[in-house]
Amino acid sequence: MGKVNLAVKVGRLELKNPVLVASGTFGYGEEYAQLVDLNRLGGIVVKGLSLEPKIGNPPPRLVETSCGLINAIGLENIGVERFIKEKLPFLRQFETKIIVNIFGYSFKDYAGLAAKLTAAGVNALEVNISCPNIKEGGKFFGTDPTSAAAVTKAVCEETDLPVFVKLTPQVTDIVEIAQAVIEAGADGVSMINTFPAMAVDIHTRRPKLGNITGGLSGPCLKPIALKMIWEVVRSLHIPVMGIGGIMSAADALEYLIVGAQAVQVGTANFVNPRTALEVIDGIEDYLRLHHFKDIKSIIGSVLIPK
Ligand SMILES: Cc1cc2nc3c(=O)[nH]c(=O)nc-3n(C[C@H](O)[C@H](O)[C@H](O)COP(=O)(O)O)c2cc1C
Numbered sequence: 684m685g686k687v688n689l690a691v692k693v694g695r696l697e698l699k700n701p702v703l704v705a706s707g708t709f710g711y712g713e714e715y716a717q718l719v720d721l722n723r724l725g726g727i728v729v730k731g732l733s734l735e736p737k738i739g740n741p742p743p744r745l746v747e748t749s750c751g752l753i754n755a756i757g758l759e760n761i762g763v764e765r766f767i768k769e770k771l772p773f774l775r776q777f778e779t780k781i782i783v784n785i786f787g788y789s790f791k792d793y794a795g796l797a798a799k800l801t802a803a804g805v806n807a808l809e810v811n812i813s814c815p816n817i818k819e820g821g822k823f824f825g826t827d828p829t830s831a832a833a834v835t836k837a838v839c840e841e842t843d844l845p846v847f848v849k850l851t852p853q854v855t856d857i858v859e860i861a862q863a864v865i866e867a868g869a870d871g872v873s874m875i876n877t878f879p880a881m882a883v884d885i886h887t888r889r890p891k892l893g894n895i896t897g898g899l900s901g902p903c904l905k906p907i908a909l910k911m912i913w914e915v916v917r918s919l920h921i922p923v924m925g926i927g928g929i930m931s932a933a934d935a936l937e938y939l940i941v942g943a944q945a946v947q948v949g950t951a952n953f954v955n956p957r958t959a960l961e962v963i964d965g966i967e968d969y970l971r972l973h974h975f976k977d978i979k980s981i982i983g984s985v986l987i988p989k
Contacts, residue, residue: 687970688977689963691725693944694870694922696807696845698725698780701978702935702963705926705949706731706784706809706849707756711770712777718956723963726780728873728947729766731811733786734795736762741893746882751901751928752950753880755894758786758814763796767803775804784849786811789818790837797841807845810838810869813853813876813898825851825876828863839868847924849873852907861915871922873947874915875908901950902928909941916942916983930958932965939966942983 689700703726739759812825877898908927925943951958
């Protein structure tokens with residue numbers, strides 16, 4: 684069998700293969716460049732950026748659990764200006780798509796980030812809406828469809844880049860939020876962000892994280908994410924990037940079969956920095972084994988018994 688086609692289009696974003704690395708787990712790309720051929724990745728989603736630099740939470744910031752990781756980094760980052768000056772020129776050398784994850788605490792923050800990054804020239808924006816809106820009493824943007832839509836609109840008004848809104852799983856009806864952001868102008872959604880969590884040291888009886896609580900990621904997220912994505916895809920038929928506990932090609936394939944058009948590898952980068960490359964190779968092997976010439980044949984191909 685000849686070459687198999689791995690290229691996908693997620694909304695307006697064209698990727699040479701459907702495997703990206705997830706925000707916050709791959710730094711600004713540079714940190715991994717000695718270990719991973721960045722040219723092979725479908726895309727790099729850069730660590731979340733805010734308008735101003737942020738020092739993040741007190742340590743400890745990471746704790747392992749039986750099936751995942753809890754992090755309370757606190758969105759530490761160098762701020763958008765330094766990113767554009769110091770990190771973006773390096774990233775631009777590679778033949779991969781640069782997607783910048785942004786977060787803020789007001790609609791104005793998000794709009795400002797979108798304007799600056801669009802002028803700087805990146806390939807797409809990913810909007811992290813798992814943040815409190817300080818102007819509205821700390822209510823989370825991502826848990827209310829009206830706020831989620833308003834953030835999306837604020838970003839889309841400032842950019843012509845493809846926009847993906849990253850959804851939090853901590854909601855009652857994820858379809859409602861996904862629909863709200865698509866109607867507000869997003870190209871698609873990234874699903875899912877971490878799930879709020881906590882761990883306690885029984886000997887000191889203190890929380891294991893400096894911030895007390897954090898976000899749970901890793902293999903424990905995958906079944907939850909798969910179910911949410913399946914619901915969103917079957918109800919709305921929209922572009923989705925699947926995220927949560929992808930450790931292998933088999934994990935990524937589950938997401939694609941359920942209907943995600945691309946996937947992001949997160950926590951696995953800490954275990955094996957080359958996971959995303961192994962996922963790409965493993966997807967190709969699977970397609971050959973099952974005689975598919977094009978990745979698009981398996982996206983959304985889940986067979987639901989009648
Ligand atoms: C240490 C760490 C930092 C993260 N930072 C961000 C971030 O800055 N912005 C964001 O949207 N998601 C962030 N995430 C969430 C991941 O991008 C991803 O959605 C989540 O970890 C689930 O995928 P995984 O199970 O493959 O890790 C972070 C996750 C981890 C583990």
